[in-house]
Structures are given as C-alpha cells and as structure tokens.
Amino acid sequence: MRDFKEFTAKQIIKSLNHREALAPRPELSKYIARTGLGTGSSPSKIIKCFKKGAQNINNQNYKLWQSRNWIENIFSMKFLKQKLDYIHFNPVRAKLVKNAADYKYSSFRNYYMEDESILKIE
Numbered sequence: 001m002r003d004f005k006e007f008t009a010k011q012i013i014k015s016l017n018h019r020e021a022l023a024p025r026p027e028l029s030k031y032i033a034r035t036g037l038g039t040g041s042s043p044s045k046i047i048k049c050f051k052k053g054a055q056n057i058n059n060q061n062y063k064l065w066q067s068r069n070w071i072e073n074i075f076s077m078k079f080l081k082q083k084l085d086y087i088h089f090n091p092v093r094a095k096l097v098k099n100a101a102d103y104k105y106s107s108f109r110n111y112y113m114e115d116e117s118i119l120k121i122e
Contacts, residue, residue: 001069009064013050016043084111 053063074080088111091103100108109115 001071005065009062012064013047013062016047 047062050062050064054060057063072079072083074083084107088100088103088106088108091097091106092100097103100106101113104118107119107121109117110119110121
C-alpha cells in the first residue's frame with residue numbers, strides 16, 4: 001500500500017505540474033467547492049494545498065493520501081458485499097451525487113443494475 005500511494009502521489013503531482021490534470025470535470029466541482037479551492041482552481045493551487053498538508057511531516061513534500069489504511073481479508077460473500085457497498089456509497093457521502101448509481105465511474109451500476117455501458121468488470 002505504501003508503494004502504491006507513493007507511486008500514485010508522484011504521478012498526480014507530475015500531472016499537476018504539467019497542467020494535464022483537472023480539466024473541467026462536473027463530478028469534481030462540488031468537491032473542489034467544498035475544499036475551498038474554487039471551481040476554477042489551477043493545478044498550482046491544488047499543489048499548494050498538498051504542500052500545506054505535508055508541512056509538519058519529515059521527508060515529505062506533499063500530502064495526498066491519508067496516513068492510515070485498513071487491510072482486511074475478504075472471508076465471505078456477505079463481507080465482500082459490505083465492502084463494495086461502502087465503496088459504492090463513498091460518492092454519496094462526499095455529496096458528489098445524490099444516488100450511488102449517478103456516479104459515472106462506479107461499479108455500482110454493474111453490480112445492482114447489470115449495466116456495463118460505462119464500465120465493464122470481470
């Protein structure tokens with residue numbers, strides 16, 4: 001998990017530095033507004049927020065990920081469904097959408113509506 005977070009954080013910062021990330025995307029506008037960045041935030045403003053998050057952390061220039069992570073083994077179908085529901089309803093809890101099915105990049109529609117028009121899962 002540490003390596004994944006390190007790799008993805010570097011890629012995100014690299015993309016922001018090259019101004020390739022954060023093209024206007026409606027699904028991010030509510031999140032950006034809630035964070036106080038403003039809907040027209042430039043990549044440099046986002047990077048400043050990541051730098052501010054790392055101010056008191058040794059040997060770290062940016063803070064993109066939470067420090068903790070909880071790794072759990074999936075031991076039953078019931079437990080798997082519980083974890084999938086948790087993931088599927090994250091965009092609702094973050095107030096990005098009103099219904100889990102409305103979040104375009106979720107597998108919710110695959111599991112509960114048998115809809116593979118956007119994402120295909122195995």
